Amino acid sequence: EAQVTQNPRYLITVTGKKLTVTCSQNMNHEYMSWYRQDPGLGLRQIYYSMNVEVTDKGDVPEGYKVSRKEKRNFPLILESPSPNQTSLYFCASSRLAPLTSYEQYFGPGTRLTVT
Amino acid sequence: AQTVTQSQPEMSVQEAETVTLSCTYDTSENNYYLFWYKQPPSRQMILVIRQEAYKQQNATENRFSVNFQKAAKSFSLKISDSQLGDTAMYFCAFLNYGGSQGNLIFGKGTKLSVKP
Numbered sequence: 001e002a003q004v005t006q007n008p009r010y011l012i013t014v015t016g017k018k019l020t021v022t023c024s025q026n027m028n029h030e031y032m033s034w035y036r037q038d039p040g041l042g043l044r045q046i047y048y049s050m051n052v053e054v055t056d057k058g059d060v061p062e063g064y065k066v067s068r069k070e071k072r073n074f075p076l077i078l079e080s081p082s083p084n085q086t087s088l089y090f091c092a093s094s095r096l097a098p099l100t101s102y103e104q105y106f107g108p109g110t111r112l113t114v115t
Numbered sequence: 116a117q118t119v120t121q122s123q124p125e126m127s128v129q130e131a132e133t134v135t136l137s138c139t140y141d142t143s144e145n146n147y148y149l150f151w152y153k154q155p156p157s158r159q160m161i162l163v164i165r166q167e168a169y170k171q172q173n174a175t176e177n178r179f180s181v182n183f184q185k186a187a188k189s190f191s192l193k194i195s196d197s198q199l200g201d202t203a204m205y206f207c208a209f210l211n212y213g214g215s216q217g218n219l220i221f222g223k224g225t226k227l228s229v230k231p
Contacts, residue, residue, distance in 0.1 A: 042223040106160035
C-alpha cells in the first residue's frame with residue numbers, strides 16, 4: 001500500500017529535550033516536506049526536499065532541522081524544543097512531474113506537546 | 116509571494132443541501148495548480164479536488180465541484196447533497212510548478228459542520 005508514515009503519532013516532551021520525528025514514504029517520491037498546523041493558521045511549511053541531499057527552508061524553519069540521506073526518509077529534528085513548537089506536524093511527499101499535478105500525499109500527523 | 120485567503124472561518128449546512136466555500140489567491144505566476152483538501156476529525160489530509168490553471172473547464176468529483184475564475188483569482192468549492200461525513204476542516208491550497216516546484220501554500224481553513 002502506497003503511504004507516508006510518521007512516528008511517533010503522539011509525543012509529550014519537555015523543553016530542551018532533543019527529539020526526532022521520522023517520516024518515510026514507499027512511493028519513490030522525489031519531493032518531501034514538513035508542515036506544522038496550528039489553529040487559525042492553516043498549514044505552514046517548515047522544510048522541504050527536492051531530492052536526496054537537497055533540502056531548503058520553508059516559511060517557518062526556526063528551531064527545526066532536517067536531513068535527506070535516503071530518498072524514502074525525511075526526519076524532522078527539534079534539537080531544543082520549546083513550548084511554541086507545540087503543534088500538529090505533517091509530512092508529505094510527491095512526484096515532481098506535471099502529469100501527477102504534483103499531488104502531495106500526507107502522513108497521518110504527529111501531535112507534539114512541549115511543556 | 117503567493118497568498119491564499121479563505122474568508123469563512125466556519126460554516127454550517129443542513130444535510131442534503133448545497134454549500135459553497137470561498138477561496139481567493141494572489142499570484143503573478145501562470146503555471147499553477149489549486150487544490151481543496153478535507154481534514155476530518157481523524158486529522159488525515161484528504162485531497163478532494165484539483166484544478167490546473169490553464170484548464171478553463173471547472174473540475175468535478177462526484178458531489179464536489181469548483182468554480183474557478185482565473186481573472187478574479189477565485190477558486191470556490193461547491194458541495195452538493197451535503198452528508199454528515201462532509202463535516203471537516205477544508206483547506207484551499209496553491210502550488211506553483213514553475214518556480215519552487217512542489218511547495219503548497221495553504222489558506223487558514225474553513226470549518227464546515229453538516230447538521231442532520
